[in-house]
Amino acid sequence: MNDRTALVTGANKGIGKHIAEQLAAEGFTVLVGSRDAGRGQRAAEEIGGDARALVLDVTDINSVAEAAAQVEHLDVLVNNAGVSLSMAPPSEAGADEFRLTFETNVFSVVEVTNAFLPALRRAPHPRVVNVSSGTSSLTWSTGPNPQFAPGNAGAAAYRSSKTALNALTVFYAQELAEEGFKVNALAPGLRATDLNPTASASGGDPTEAAHGAVRLALLPDDGPTGTFFSWDGTPVPW
Template identity: 55%
Template sequence: MTQSTRLPEPLRAFGGNLTALVTGASSGIGLATARLLVEADIDVWIGARNLERAGQVARELGDRARAVRIDVTDSAAIAAAAETVGALDILVNNAGINPGGEDIQTTTLDQMRRSYETNVFGLVAVTQAFLPALARSAHPRIVNISSGTGSLGWNGGPNPQFDWQRVRGGGIAYRSAKTAVNAITLMTAQALGERFKVNALAPGLRRTNLIPGMTAGGDPTEAAAGVLRLALLPDHGPTGGFWSWDGTSVPW
């Protein structure tokens, strides 16, 4: 389960016979990912807490898109979504929050709990609920949206992408949750074996609703292209890896 330094291009030949679910798909990276999956001739479930908004997005994306309500912090909603979706080949665990807070001195336990409830426990709950459907797929793929800010390797050493000295120790609620996502990704890949392809993606800083009022960052579609690459890995592709949006490996 070793990873090379660069991912292969997506295997678009799978398209047309696959169904995907993207959580948090009503905006940002999730929406951009859903759009690219539809363009690759994949049937996509638009997962969101607000069913009306999910339906609006589905209508905008066309006949291959359908809406499903899924709140990753609500076990009943997850179970209902799993029953609605049925067959599934690709699960993109994109839903996430940034509850605020800075370092260990100022972040509250409530901020920590809210971060882990959505970013970690929600991801696990959704994955567990959809594993039976994924196990029936000929090409099961799980993509967990992580963050480069959760990389212990980058946090503990030089990183050309971020000024870690400026943010050193900050964002502990969000960043540590993404570190946990990375660990869960690796252990899930180990448990499920090589037939499944389970990988984490560092999407880079993007213009999304994750940080209210944020205007900096790149186009979410660039990150979505990285998701597509992982969602359409060939059967001999890597599993249990942490990858940047550009296809290069990221240190744990």
């Protein structure tokens, strides 16, 4: 086994798979988190290196506990798994859509992070990367020069869940700072994945976003924590 181990949730496809590939290329033993054992195994084989499938349904407490019990040491945790159920504004989305979205994008991050904290605490330089979204930025959503169209309240459940994830990032960073943790959030940009199937190939390459996540996973001890970065390393306003 390599000296460094990383876990990427939702790593059998999309940005998560590209993050896993790049961490494997950096010499990590990469645990490919996947709800489905077969898909996880296929992804691990395609990634190569020292990639290994780990059955992990982030929304299932028992699955999280069983996965954590198999990992003694963890250097990097990338909370990548996420869902976007619709582009509806809040009045059309309804409470059930918000509950389902927050279950995966927020509550499961708490479950997974807490379950793997003992393994992360055994690492000399533990790193946690939370894959968020630029659309979660309240500053970018409001102004004075909003990045997104004024009055556009679409994808309200997804965007608000990622705003909550940003808050969690800050709180974990504050709690764990004295233990040497670096906990940061990443805005990967619009990418051609299952969440954004219409993203253009020219502007939506997920490998580019993965580079941003890996950069945060490899932060030196004097690197930042409790911050929100774009895929290119530019700070994103909360």
